[in-house]
Amino acid sequence: MSSNDKLDAEHVERLITAGTAPDAAVAELVDELGLDTVGEILIDEIVFRCPPPENTTAVTIALEVVHGVRRRRTLLRVMRDEPISQVNGDGRAVQMVLEIDVLDLVRRIFGPVGHRRTGDFRNAFLPSGLEHLGYLRDTALATDTLLSGCGNDSVDLGALAVRYGSDKWASLHWYAPHYEHHFERFRDHPVRLLEIGIGGEDRELGGASLKMWKRYFHRGLIVGVDIFDKSLLNQRRLTAAVADQRVAEELAAIGDLYGPFDIVIDDGSHVAEDIRTAFHALLPYLRHDGIYVIEDLQTSYLPEFGGSAGEAAEPYTAVGLVKQLVDDLHFQERASAADQPPTLTQACVTGIHVYHNIVFLEKGTNGEEGFPHWLRQLLAGPGHS
Ligand SMILES: C[S@@+](CC[C@H](N)C(=O)[O-])C[C@H]1O[C@@H](n2cnc3c(N)ncnc32)[C@H](O)[C@@H]1O
Structure with missing residues (x-):
């Protein structure tokens, strides 16, 4: 710059x-x-x-x-x-x-x-x-x-997706109402949003969703990353940077430069391993009270994206990650919790909202104590310790 x-x-x-x-x-x-x-x-x-x-x-x-x-x-x-x-x-x-x-x-x-x-x-x-x-x-x-x-109120997200050519509504995907539901509270804030995957691959410039977010968050700073150079999209409040989501250090560099973020969206390769790498690399750069979104969960069931071939999503897929996070959210309820410090995901993922093909993960302090040990003993009756 x-x-x-x-x-x-x-x-x-x-x-x-x-x-x-x-x-x-x-x-x-x-x-x-x-x-x-x-x-x-x-x-x-x-x-x-x-x-x-x-x-x-x-x-x-x-x-x-x-x-x-x-x-x-x-x-x-x-x-x-x-x-x-x-x-x-x-x-x-x-x-x-x-x-x-x-x-x-x-x-x-x-x-x-x-x-x-x-x-x-x-x-x-x-x-x-x-x-x-x-x-x-x-x-x-x-x-x-x-x-x-000259204003900021005409922002039906679905209509914006269609206007700028993003597939997040009324075409391949039906995400817009879920986004509106979870992002409404950020609308008046000077949010920092990072999206992995700018679109167009090496064939076109892409940028549809970045423009949509810029229009939706009228006070927001929007950053996109892609493996291809899309810096021709750069404009005020919108930066297109280069990074590979398979490489945690590259994402950390983006976090250092443009974060911390209120919102991170993974709409990149949709390969199981890459989704996990990006999530673990970027979670530290997500603000307290922020939201991490993973799109296209269906790839968890598609072997060509590293998904499972069987009926149930395996642990290494994005859906597998979500299932693991449900356990992490309840780590205090497990006997082992008392012995070890919580992992980052256990400590800070406080909400998991799963819809068809998309998940919204909330970050905060997962600090509620587990069901009290003394009460368990009491309920179990005399003779149990
Ligand atoms: C589905 S498109 C993104 C569409 C865009 N978010 C939208 O809604 O308009 C996926 C993009 O991810 C990029 N991509 C693929 N593998 C990637 C990787 N390993 N790291 C970063 N970006 C990647 C592709 O080049 C492509 O432009």
Whole structure:
């Protein structure tokens, strides 16, 4: 990472933190970083968040971000089948002006979920393009697209999976509702998420799920690792790094550099041994209260992925790991627990939620004592010691 990229990443992190800070702290940060730097980061984020435009003729929207007497104007061209782009010009072709105070925009982008839809923008609807019959509708569609990008609440995860092309919903897999159920509590937090397996292998760039997570966690820092170099995906809040999940040291290096993580997802090779290697290597880099997800448990039953050929999943598979973790969760109940210190998994895996083909493992303090020895003796009656 170049020193400029590092500085930029630091600015983004500080703005994310400012999303929930008092107005005075946000204003101070904008003064320190400058309206241009802050404006550029916010516009970049808005363009990323916008859904695909639906207007069939091009609409130019001027977004004016204001801070005291200073003002930063960006012209954005919005049109179906085109990426939203910044354009130069004197503003004569502008159909809509949207003006917003930078503090309100920081809140919309990096604040808690549920921004205001109106009441913080000023707008001017201009007659440029009146000769075109669909002018009103196209301007409204384009403005709606941009306003959707200026916030954080339109996040149906299944729809995002489909938008970015991830197979986590409505195609090969049906994971989105499980993810929403377990990840909802993180939505307002500046989470760090690591996903093993970026997608596309050596044939395509991939990155569908990383973009989906970036959109879903509007304050999140998203890191993906793959055996293939996918650094062309790098953008603000999204890093694509190279690591092989078969090599614990490579994953530890990722943990040292980008962790600790609130969420780790294994959607990599799906080979039994690799899943176990990654789990044991990354568990120390998962925060207390974090979640470790393993996708595609079905490979535990597929010999070509190192799975079992028989009816029941063998101990060396991912499902075997889950079964072992159920025992570990209850280690205090076993007689041997008193004699030895707990293993890492015994000490910190506190919840195991298994669904069809996917498991969510919760990390915390597995500290409840076992069923008391004295009570067992009492229940067993006189004569038992
Ligand atoms: C199923 S795809 C990931 C899809 C992506 N998570 C998504 O939902 O859009 C699996 C990816 O894992 C990568 N992969 C395979 N073996 C790996 C390994 N040993 N270490 C890291 N990544 C690996 C592949 O290159 C491929 O890009």
